[in-house]
Amino acid sequence: MEQELQLALSGLLAGFTYALVAVGLTLVFGIMRVVNLSHGAFFALGAFVTYGVVQWGGGSFLALPVVFLLSLLLGMGLERWVLRPVRRHHAVVAIVTLAVAIFMEQVFQLVWGPDYHSIPRELPLVRFMGTAVDLQQIVAALVAVALLLVLFGLLRTKIGMAVRLVAQDAEGAALVGIDVPRVQTVVFGVACGLAAVAGNLTAFAHSIYPAMGRVPLVMSLAVVIFGGLGNVHAALVAGLILGLVASGVSFYVSPEWSYVTMLLVIAVGLLTRPSGLLGRVGRRD
């Protein structure tokens, strides 16, 4: 029972970071109908920049704001200069974002080499009531939850309404005076920032290597599809569920198989319900 609890806890905690990545991807899809295949590469960027900061002498928590700002700006620049000219052609955007992902992976390899890196944990594992409790994982999950709360809170404000309006009806939003391109650029940047933060928060827990963004990308694609393309609340729920599933499969079978399971979820999900299990195409937050 202990083991199951620990697994469940671990899965739930992981789920919050998946949710962070997935919510970003969902937002971008909701606002711009764009599947951003470079999303995972930003996750990797977060981890690598964290590694860089740690090498330089700072802590991984110190790296967090650096990571967020850098990715925000990079993401905004990417949207403005690379994606906006081609945004109407959805398949082309997907290919272009894939190109960006591969480009970034090669840059990581050039700067930090192809080998695996790791950073030390800053908070210890403690024994609490007979189970091992990972303090750093809890803090990471709390930060993720805090960020998600801030995000959902912002969506309820006036700014948030503008964003939701653009998601529902971009043309209508433009007609009432909302600067639609600016909203899209900022949202895209924020999504990239969130993915990078997730990379920063989990950097202590696994190896850092150039192609490390593939798995989070696939995970978040699975979440987005499972939860309903564009539905942010569903992405949150789906992220938690998939976090549990991934944790379970990873433990009971093997880590590689949890990745495979996620991929199969995507394939099956797209075949049966392109609009996702919970939502219908067109329903957004």
Added chain:
Amino acid sequence: MNRTAVLAVVLVVASLAAVPWLTEDRFLLNLLILANIYTIYVLGWDFLGGLAGHTSGGHALSFGGAAYLAGLLTLAGCPAWSIPALALLGIALVGAGLGWLFRRLEGVYLLLVTLAVAEVAHELVLALGFTTPEGYTIGGEGGLPVAPLLAREAERFYGYLFWTSLFALALTLLVLYWIRCSLPGLKIRALAQDVVVAQTVGLNPDRFRVVTFAAGTAVGGLAGVLYAQYMGVAAPSTLSLELSFVAMTVSIAGGKGTIIGPAVLSYALNVLLGWLWVTPVVRLLLYSSVAILAARWLFGRGREA
């Protein structure tokens, strides 16, 4: 049918065929063999994604899938002479099956789902492996050995592989180009343009979906089988996402669906980049930047490609 283009291709192929007689330089032969193989691979995508308009994000599955089928057949003890044909047939059937399974998907959705399938295959071959009692690892990072038709140590190995791959390339090029210029090619292009209108004039989209998937996969598989023969092994890198990406990029940059264009571009890139000893990392940097720039140029605001 652009007769000058066809004539040019025939002439180039004929002159290339003379190379093994003129030189024994292993480096050059290796370069050209790989150029032949990778160009066949790209042509598979150009047919499926370029001509027929079914953007596949997992073309590496046809390449690596065929290579791994050859490896599995080797493990199963099949006679070496039968392996290439069986592997090719097998991967073509897989392609047809996927075409049928995904017949209702288009555009981004098709791209994602094919990408996912190829990634599943990639992860599976990395994860599945075992060690024999003698201590050999089969599967996993090392891949599967493939029984060669001609031993690597044989004197004429490089020449034989060069001519086989060159012949395969010439055949693929001519057959695909001929299809493109024929009535079936016109129907494929019509379905790619507007599947609804094409149906109202009597074209069956599902049947064409299955056939074009089978054909595109078979062409990619032909490259994969040749590669497996050449390398003697089916490695996980034959199923990589980067490989799928390269197929898309080179085809689109060379003139999606024109067959001849992507073939020329692919050959030129492979020869040039190989000659200059350009590393895979720099190659991918190049391809990805080209993809981004080409997208802006071809599809940028205000222009319809």
Added chain:
Amino acid sequence: MDPLLVVSRLTKAFNGVQLLRGVGFHVGAGEVLGLAGPNGTGKTTILNIICGLVRPDAGAVIFDGHDLTELPPHRIAGLGVGRTFQLPRPMRDLTVFENVVVAVAAGRSILRPRDRAKARDLLARVGLGDQEQWPAGRLSSGALRRLEVARALATCPRLLLLDEPFAALSIKEERELMALLKSISRQGVAMILVSHRRRILRQLAHRVLVTTAEGTFREGTPGELLADRGLEV
């Protein structure tokens, strides 16, 4: 003689809106049925159901003994149903010639000289003979509509579904198309012609069916229905 097309009890709702309530009519060989009514009352939907692009919630479409509601669109086209679209849908990257010849040779594997000749002839009849090698995307909107007609005729249809073919045509183009459609009708092809224009309907249609916003319909001769100024057409 049995009518070529019998439509009965056609019912269809979209997004909760009941568009068609038990629509029924028939068309015989050589007959032209006009289809009129305000926008959004289901005229294009009726055409879409007949050619197989949309499945009705209820009802039957019997064409020459076959129930079309059970068949996929390409089979329906093969049985002899041709159609044009309200907003022309050319295959833009194909040439004008290719747009038509692919329809002519839809059932074959090799292009015969006879097919090319037929495509050329059809293009000449709609006045596009000089633009054969143009990419279809280059044509003007009037020319695109004429291309739609040529493409629909290419499959040798026995039933032609025309969705507002006269929109955006000049007086001359209109006259030529009218003459073409009349001659096709005389050859025994049945037609359903969607149009808002009373003059066109009066000149071409033998009978007219007018759809209403409630999903019902009225049927009669052009003289009867179109004289009723209160009827929205």
